[in-house]
Amino acid sequence: MKRGLLIILSGPSGVGKGTVRKIFFEKEELNLAFSISMTTRKPRNGEIDGKDYYFVSQERFKEAIENDEMLEYAEFVGNYYGTLMAEVDRLRDLGKNVLLEIEVQGARQVIDKVPDSLSIFLVPPSMEELKRRIEGRQTESQDVIQERLDKARKEMELMNHYRYVICNENPQLAADSVALIIKRNIETTL
Ligand code: 5GP
Numbered sequence: 668m669k670r671g672l673l674i675i676l677s678g679p680s681g682v683g684k685g686t687v688r689k690i691f692f693e694k695e696e697l698n699l700a701f702s703i704s705m706t707t708r709k710p711r712n713g714e715i716d717g718k719d720y721y722f723v724s725q726e727r728f729k730e731a732i733e734n735d736e737m738l739e740y741a742e743f744v745g746n747y748y749g750t751l752m753a754e755v756d757r758l759r760d761l762g763k764n765v766l767l768e769i770e771v772q773g774a775r776q777v778i779d780k781v782p783d784s785l786s787i788f789l790v791p792p793s794m795e796e797l798k799r800r801i802e803g804r805q806t807e808s809q810d811v812i813q814e815r816l817d818k819a820r821k822e823m824e825l826m827n828h829y830r831y832v833i834c835n836e837n838p839q840l841a842a843d844s845v846a847l848i849i850k851r852n853i854e855t856t857l
Contacts, residue, residue: 671698671759672852673781674766675829676845677774678789679819680743681801683835684768687789690842692766697849700763702755705731708746711806721751739769739776744814749773764849771822778828785852787845788829792836794820 678684692699705721707728716722723731728747731737740749750767758765767777778786791797797819801812826832831848835841 668760668762669856671700671762672764672849672856673755673759673777673784674699674764674849675774675777675784675786676766676768676789677771677786677829678835679791679797679822680770680815681797681804681819682789682791683800683838683841684789686838687835687841687845688766688768690838691846691849694846697846697853698762698764699766699849700758700761702750702758702765702767704748704750704767704769705737706746706748708748738780739773741770741772741776743770743772744811744818750777764853771825775825775828785831785849786829787831787833787848788826789833789835789841790823790826792834 676684676688691697692701703717703721705723705728707723707725710716710719710722714720725747728749731749731751732740736751736753738750738752738755740747748770750769750773755765774786777784791800798816801807801815807815833841833844
């Protein structure tokens with residue numbers, strides 16, 4: 668069986684990665700599987716352990732790093748987030764195209780480690796719009812919002828490391844573009 672692609676969807680916090688992902692993820696012909704990340708962040712209302720994330724302690728996360736279990740990991744606004752290598756390998760070996768929806772430091776590690784990965788960077792139409800989106804989420808305090816915005820400005824500078832850059836002005840259109848890119852890449856690697 669043909670091994671699945673490794674797809675990285677990244678971009679600054681608040682750009683709408685999750686919203687875009689939910690739209691294109693449903694397309695069956697893309698044969699996608701979502702890699703569930705591990706994090707030390709506390710669950711938000713409605714988030715489920717083992718579905719949205721594996722919510723773990725700092726100790727467990729450090730142990731996973733020491734045991735070389737992580738394909739990538741990063742510290743983001745005071746918490747650790749990372750991708751388990753075993754999870755990705757298992758799904759790719761099943762022929763699934765595995766999607767990583769991750770922040771930019773981790774994405775950089777995967778781009779370096781897996782040169783044939785399909786990396787896609789989402790950008791907001793403007794920084795004003797990004798601010799509006801982060802504030803609209805109303806899950807974070809003012810300090811954290813400011814921290815995420817400052818970080819986003821720096822994160823935007825990394826976009827030239829990616830194979831594709833897509834503007835998320837409209838989530839449906841952005842999702843259609845991502846889907847087309849994935850489809851074309853599946854066809855060319857057949
Ligand atoms: P949130 O706290 O909003 O769920 O996630 C914060 C940031 O961490 C988002 O940009 C999200 O895409 C990113 N993230 C989620 N999982 C991972 C992961 O496994 N690795 C890395 N590097 N970033 C992740």
